[in-house]
Amino acid sequence: xxxxxxxxxxxxxxxxxxxxxxxxxxxxxxxxxxxxxxxxxxxxxxxxxxxxxxxxxxxxxxxxxxxxxxxxxxxxxxxxxxxxxxxxxxxxxxxxxxxxxxxxxxxxxxxxxxxxxxxxxxxxxxxxxxxxxxxxxxxxxxxxxxxxxxxxxxxxxxxxxxxxxxxxxxxxxxxxxxxx
Numbered sequence: 001x002x003x004x005x006x007x008x009x010x011x012x013x014x015x016x017x018x019x020x021x022x023x024x025x026x027x028x029x030x031x032x033x034x035x036x037x038x039x040x041x042x043x044x045x046x047x048x049x050x051x052x053x054x055x056x057x058x059x060x061x062x063x064x065x066x067x068x069x070x071x072x073x074x075x076x077x078x079x080x081x082x083x084x085x086x087x088x089x090x091x092x093x094x095x096x097x098x099x100x101x102x103x104x105x106x107x108x109x110x111x112x113x114x115x116x117x118x119x120x121x122x123x124x125x126x127x128x129x130x131x132x133x134x135x136x137x138x139x140x141x142x143x144x145x146x147x148x149x150x151x152x153x154x155x156x157x158x159x160x161x162x163x164x165x166x167x168x169x170x171x172x173x174x175x176x177x178x179x180x
Contacts, residue, residue, distance in 0.1 A: 023044075023047055023048050023051045024051075024173075024174070026170075026173035026174070027047070027051055027069065028044075028047050028051075030069075030073065030078075030170075030173075031047050031050070031078045032047065034073065034077045034078050035077065035078050035079060037077070038077065038079060040079065042078075049121070049122075050078070050090075050121055050125075053121060053122045053125050053126075054068050054069060054072075054125055057125050057126050057129045058129070061129055061130060061133050062133070063129050063132055063133050063136070064167075066167055066170040066171055066174060067132070067143070067163075067167050068091075068125065068128075068129055068132070069170055070163050070164075070166035070167035070169075070170055071091060071128070071132065071147070071150070071163055072090045072091055072125075072128075073166050074159070074162050074163045074166055075087075075090065075091055075092040076089065076090045076091070076092055078090065080118055080119060080121070080124075082118065088114070088115070088117040088118045088124065089117045089118050089119075089120075089121065089124035089128075090121055090124050090125060090128070091124050091125060091127075091128025091129070091131075092128075093117060093124065093127055093128045093131060095114035095117065097127075097131055098114055098117055098127045098131075099114070100131075101127050101130045101131050101134065102127070104134065105130050107127075107130075110123065131150065132146060132147075132150055135147070135149045135150050143160075143164060143167075144160050144161075144164065145160075147159065147160035147163050147164065148160045
């Protein structure tokens with residue numbers, strides 16, 4: 001009886017593990033190709049970890065995962081970079097913006113400091129998504145206005161349109177994958 005219970009537990013854990021890392025081919029291809037343009041090598045574990053973080057945050061905060069992916073693709077091309085004005089990581093969020101997000105959503109600031117946004121993609125995606133959610137709520141779900149506010153720079157409109165165009169592409173890829 002004990003062996004049967006152990007085997008059942010093992011089977012369930014394997015099933016959860018396989019489900020947790022099943023990444024759509026379009027996402028994997030997008031991430032690998034985009035990063036390779038910058039000379040970056042991307043392994044399956046990195047792709048799976050980021051995709052899983054995006055899905056988790058998307059579900060938790062009610063922001064479409066494809067919109068999050070589109071924003072990351074435009075903001076950083078899936079790279080952990082420092083922007084010209086101090087923006088950090090995949091979603092290019094500034095430390096003062098991250099601090100604002102933590103304050104309004106009741107989250108603790110990282111003990112290690114805001115530099116963690118650069119190397120911790122889970123935290124970066126969480127806080128970047130919450131900032132996007134804040135903007136979506138602020139503009140009553142108007143994605144264009146929310147993205148313009150998320151960017152806040154001189155080219156807000158062209159930036160927002162670029163993210164929306166990428167979002168539409170991703171929706172098409174996602175629909176194509178489901179049809180297979």
